[in-house]
Amino acid sequence: xxxxxxxxxVLVAPLLxxxxxxxxxxxxxxxxxxxxxxxxxxxxxxxxQLVERTxxxxxxxxxxxxxxxxxxYAATREPxxxxxxxxxxxxxxxxxxxxxxxxHAKAEQDPDxxxxxxxxxxxxxxxxxxxxxPFADKLLADVRELHTRLQDLTTPPDKVVGGAAALxxxxxATKISGEENRYSGxxxxxxxxxxxxxxxxxxxxxxxxxRADAALLAQVDGNFGRVNAILAxxxxxxxxxxxxxxxxxxxxGLQAPITALAEDLSRLRGxxxxx
Amino acid sequence: xxxxxRSGGCPFHPGTGPVxxxxxxxxxxxxxxxxxxxxxxxxxxxxxxxxQSPPGRDAGAAGTALPFYGPxxxxxxxxxxxxxxxxxxxxLATTPEELQRLFRLLTxxxxxxxxxxxxxxxxxxxxxxxxxxxxxxxxxxxxxxxxSVGASIFDERFGLQALRPRQLVAMPRFPNDAPDRDWxxxxxxxQICANTPAATLHALRDIIKHMPSLLRLRWKLEGFLPAGxxxxxxxxxxxxxxxxxxxANLDPADATLMDALVWxxxxxxxxxxxxxxxxxVVRIIRNFVERxxxxxxxxxxxxxxxxxxxxxxxxxxxxxxxxxxxDDPDGQRIALDAHxxxxxxxxxxxxxxxxxRRPFNYSRGITRAGQLDMGLLFICFQADLRxxxxxxxxxxxxxxxxxxxxxxxxxxxxxxxxxxxxxxxxGQGLFPA
Ligand code: HEM
Numbered sequence: 001x002x003x004x005x006x007x008x009x010v011l012v013a014p015l016l017x018x019x020x021x022x023x024x025x026x027x028x029x030x031x032x033x034x035x036x037x038x039x040x041x042x043x044x045x046x047x048x049q050l051v052e053r054t055x056x057x058x059x060x061x062x063x064x065x066x067x068x069x070x071x072x073y074a075a076t077r078e079p080x081x082x083x084x085x086x087x088x089x090x091x092x093x094x095x096x097x098x099x100x101x102x103x104h105a106k107a108e109q110d111p112d113x114x115x116x117x118x119x120x121x122x123x124x125x126x127x128x129x130x131x132x133x134p135f136a137d138k139l140l141a142d143v144r145e146l147h148t149r150l151q152d153l154t155t156p157p158d159k160v161v162g163g164a165a166a167l168x169x170x171x172x173a174t175k176i177s178g179e180e181n182r183y184s185g186x187x188x189x190x191x192x193x194x195x196x197x198x199x200x201x202x203x204x205x206x207x208x209x210x211r212a213d214a215a216l217l218a219q220v221d222g223n224f225g226r227v228n229a230i231l232a233x234x235x236x237x238x239x240x241x242x243x244x245x246x247x248x249x250x251x252x253g254l255q256a257p258i259t260a261l262a263e264d265l266s267r268l269r270g271x272x273x274x275x
Numbered sequence: 276x277x278x279x280x281r282s283g284g285c286p287f288h289p290g291t292g293p294v295x296x297x298x299x300x301x302x303x304x305x306x307x308x309x310x311x312x313x314x315x316x317x318x319x320x321x322x323x324x325x326x327q328s329p330p331g332r333d334a335g336a337a338g339t340a341l342p343f344y345g346p347x348x349x350x351x352x353x354x355x356x357x358x359x360x361x362x363x364x365x366x367l368a369t370t371p372e373e374l375q376r377l378f379r380l381l382t383x384x385x386x387x388x389x390x391x392x393x394x395x396x397x398x399x400x401x402x403x404x405x406x407x408x409x410x411x412x413x414x415x416x417x418x419x420x421x422x423s424v425g426a427s428i429f430d431e432r433f434g435l436q437a438l439r440p441r442q443l444v445a446m447p448r449f450p451n452d453a454p455d456r457d458w459x460x461x462x463x464x465x466q467i468c469a470n471t472p473a474a475t476l477h478a479l480r481d482i483i484k485h486m487p488s489l490l491r492l493r494w495k496l497e498g499f500l501p502a503g504x505x506x507x508x509x510x511x512x513x514x515x516x517x518x519x520x521x522x523a524n525l526d527p528a529d530a531t532l533m534d535a536l537v538w539x540x541x542x543x544x545x546x547x548x549x550x551x552x553x554x555x556v557v558r559i560i561r562n563f564v565e566r567x568x569x570x571x572x573x574x575x576x577x578x579x580x581x582x583x584x585x586x587x588x589x590x591x592x593x594x595x596x597x598x599x600x601x602d603d604p605d606g607q608r609i610a611l612d613a614h615x616x617x618x619x620x621x622x623x624x625x626x627x628x629x630x631x632r633r634p635f636n637y638s639r640g641i642t643r644a645g646q647l648d649m650g651l652l653f654i655c656f657q658a659d660l661r662x663x664x665x666x667x668x669x670x671x672x673x674x675x676x677x678x679x680x681x682x683x684x685x686x687x688x689x690x691x692x693x694x695x696x697x698x699x700x701x702g703q704g705l706f707p708a
Contacts, residue, residue: 256491259491263487
């Protein structure tokens with residue numbers, strides 16, 4: 001029966017058993033140091049971009065430039081969505097920067113509801129910049145604080161390696177349903193950023209993965225490619241179309257590689273011998 | 276920001292890992308599945324009622340592995356156990372080859388789960404091979420998994436248009452229905468029954484875990500039956516309106532009757548591949564229980580045509596008394612519009628509209644109005660959809676019970692013929708050999 005499974009295997013499928021030993025040869029911890037350092041540079045670069053973009057964005061918000069602020073919203077978030085595995089380690093900041101109305105007892109009216117989605121609510125739901133200035137100031141202060149803390153962070157290897165899967169879980173749990181950026185409909189932009197952030201982790205680990213489990217790596221690459229090809233159809237000159245434009249067929253088309261990626265990437269830590 | 280379960284916990288990663296898990300499956304199939312507890316005979320004592328209260332959990336019941344292979348799938352004729360759920364899926368496969376692979380994988384998982392056994396250990400640095408919710412040894416607990424297909428599987432995606440069972444369509448709206456699109460239809464349906472809800476959920480999670488790129492969950496409803504007291508098999512389970520439900524059902528032990536009324540095939544004009552399958556109707560029917568509880572008992576009984584206390588037909592003495600309506604043409608005993616009288620007039624002409632019912636109760640939170648959202652997860656099987664369910668439902672349209680019920684979801688499905696043996700797979704007849 002297994003032979004037949006193999007014959008009919010297609011690329012989106014998670015890896016079949018014959019391709020890998022059940023107990024993977026561990027990669028030595030020393031070998032992870034290089035990739036982790038490389039990733040840290042990426043994260044710091046993204047964090048710097050986050051600060052710069054947030055400066056432009058919050059300036060527009062405070063100047064009452066509604067259309068400009070709306071246009072900048074999605075791109076401002078992107079660096080944050082790419083580096084979430086590390087950014088999320090500071091849960092106080094994560095809550096202040098990226099919580100959703102549902103996370104708060106009084107939803108949109110809750111005084112603790114701050115950050116991107118609070119401003120998104122003003123810009124896209126209320127269609128006004130009125131009263132957003134304090135939220136803009138706080139967001140900018142929070143992302144600057146995040147940048148500082150990331151510089152001081154000793155990067156935990158398991159969080160980095162596990163982050164590739166964590167980003168995909170994020171997509172599977174909220175981005176694929178379009179519920180995170182519910183006022184602006186900009187979820188495809190977050191979606192792409194999560195994918196890029198996950199792929200970056202795979203890329204820095206690539207030489208090690210190639211050695212430890214080349215078949216797993218090929219499979220993962222194939223599914224990243226599949227997701228990117230579908231997302232590319234929704235690109236516009238300066239970002240992505242509204243989530244509502246995503247066709248049912250493409251939504252299903254994304255679901256298959258995303259779920260397969262979630263399964264495959266959940267094996268990354270073990271594959272590299274991390275506990 | 277991550278969704279609610281925040282700490283590194285992965286809501287989408289309940290357990291089993293594909294590597295050793297699949298290998299375990301192969302071994303399980305080859306070795307027939309290692310079981311700690313001996314499988315028990317499922318034969319019931321002769322004078323048992325047609326539909327029985329499920330047994331409580333004991334070692335014997337927990338070790339019961341029901342047979343999977345045969346001309347028909349399991350989960351149709353055996354008495355319904357305490358827990359039953361249905362889960363409808365959209366198929367993510369896009370080619371006939373992928374669909375075939377999906378059916379093979381599903382067959383392998385179902386065979387493994389129904390047999391039970393010990394999932395292989397995995398390197399603890401990897402996700403475990405099993406969700407673990409049943410403990411280190413998977414006791415089958417009377418598990419059955421029944422796979423059926425919806426009309427949509429026969430659309431242009433897989434080139435199966437010509438093989439559609441001739442009556443399989445998307446379930447239409449009936450006059451009293453309030454269809455909720457989020458709770459209807461599906462390319463595939465799994466009916467999962469077992470002695471405990473944990474066993475059904477374990478099976479569901481295992482299947483979802485093993486088919487990540489092929490299936491997307493569409494809707495799911497969990498049902499239950501109340502356990503009987505003492506000799507459970509002597510009792511008919513009650514539904515959430517307080518009445519015994521399942522008294523008058525087809526006798527699954529009557530093979531001739533099953534061949535005539537439950538199993539479909541060329542005799543009913545179906546394509547040859549469908550031989551041994553069955554039309555399955557699922558209806559999610561909310562019961563307005565607050566209102567029902569404010570209704571006089573006599574009216575409740577008139578609506579059904581049976582006594583609430585013991586299930587006896589009105590004007591008769593015992594639940595299982597044989598009767599028809601020949602001596603009651605004007606509805607003196609049992610009203611002409613009573614549920615059981617409309618559902619089955621018990622005449623020669625209506626004999627071919629009899630169906631095999633396998634309902635569960637469900638309860639799933641409350642409505643916006645602050646009322647209980649509970650009711651009947653109605654499931655029935657028949658060889659001929661039009662002559663069976665549709666004819667019965669058309670007779671029931673407008674019945675007095677409608678004041679107290681509201682069908683909101685479900686669908687029409689066709690149960691695939693059984694897998695003959697370990698070399699066969701469910702749905703095999705849909706693909707060229
Ligand atoms: C919430 C909805 C429903 C409730 C509460 C309900 C309840 C009952 C009860 C209490 C009985 C009598 C006991 C028995 O013979 O099993 C019964 C019988 C029956 N019901 Fe229903 N039922 C419901 C929906 C349906 C539907 C949708 C159908 C089919 C379209 C159906 C078909 C039948 C049939 C065929 C019988 C047996 C009649 C006989 O042979 O005498 N029921 N039902």
